[in-house]
Amino acid sequence: MEVFYYIMFFVMGSVLASFYCVVGTRLSEGKSLIKPGSHCIACNHLLKWYELIPIFSFLFLRGKCRYCQEKIPIHTFLCEIATGVLFVISYAVFGFSYSLWVALILTSLMILIFVSDFNYMIILDSPLVISGILLFILKLSYYDLEYALLGIRDGVIMFLFMLLIGFIGAKVFKREALGGGDIKLAFIMGLSLNLEYALMALVLSTFLALPYAVISLITKSNHEVPFGPFLIAATWIVFFYLEKFSYILQLFY
Ligand SMILES: [Zn+2]
Known part of the structure; x- marks a missing residue:
């Protein structure tokens, strides 16, 4: 079976x-x-x-x-x-289980973002909106309204945090450092992982993106690096290894 x-x-x-x-x-x-x-x-x-x-x-x-x-x-x-x-x-x-459906949503979103962001430097709105709605419904049906709203809160915090990083980045580097799609994706990170894990995924994503950024800096004339694929890949990894990452989290308490 x-x-x-x-x-x-x-x-x-x-x-x-x-x-x-x-x-x-x-x-x-x-x-x-x-x-x-x-x-x-x-x-x-x-x-x-x-x-x-x-x-x-x-x-x-x-x-x-x-x-x-x-x-x-x-x-x-x-x-x-x-x-x-x-x-x-x-x-x-x-x-x-609840985690299976979240895993399938994150996997789907990851594939879509890989296709659109690596090829076109675009993160489409519709997959983000659909993922957000599905995640909210999942939280409602497996847990309760309070848990679902906590997810929304963490999503909003991540969104605002990335907005701030993007704003500072733009001031420092004098050009757009984070795309609007990356900032909207941060909402899904907060919603699916909750705040602490979403922040860990954010840190992990910069490590994942670093080798790619270095290589494209050397080999490509266009130095634009899509960040979305690394954000969603890091989210995926943290979600699948939540227990491992909870050990890291305990070090901070
Ligand atoms: Zn043909």
Whole structure:
């Protein structure tokens, strides 16, 4: 039976991932989500339903478009596998519980932000809003209104804190240091992790971003570093290792 759930969560993750890739790409480019239907980005040929099955279509087609033989970008395929695996891990770690649904939301948000922020330097509003609403509903249904409102409070504190950092950063560096998307994402960090853990995730994210920032400083002419992927990755890590991080937290009390 357990195997059935593993397969179910893998399929769910990979199907959602192919949707997230479409959302992350199309909305970032200001295009419609619905029209045109999924098509080859080289020859615009509309894809049939059996060419839209996550993971398998890419394997059947051997990574090429059937009509123009152009290579299909491999990152969607990899993203579908990665999301499937992360969904399975979420279930394996948390079982059916409040934490599982939070884990799935954070994983989804992470994939979406990776797609839109690394490629377009954009964090879309709609995934943040939807995640926020879902997290609030989860807190309400598994706990109570008070707990849900505490989450909102921590989200607002994180939001204001990041706003302040962004403001100081802009004064010091004389240019925008934090994007609006990063600041809104901080609200989700506070809401999902609560304040202390969200602050730890913030610290962790700067460590995660540092190697990338150094490399892009050396190799790229454009020194802009998207911070969103590191913020959400750190949030994900802290959430999955909450117990480990609670040891660190105890050192401060
Ligand atoms: Zn094609």
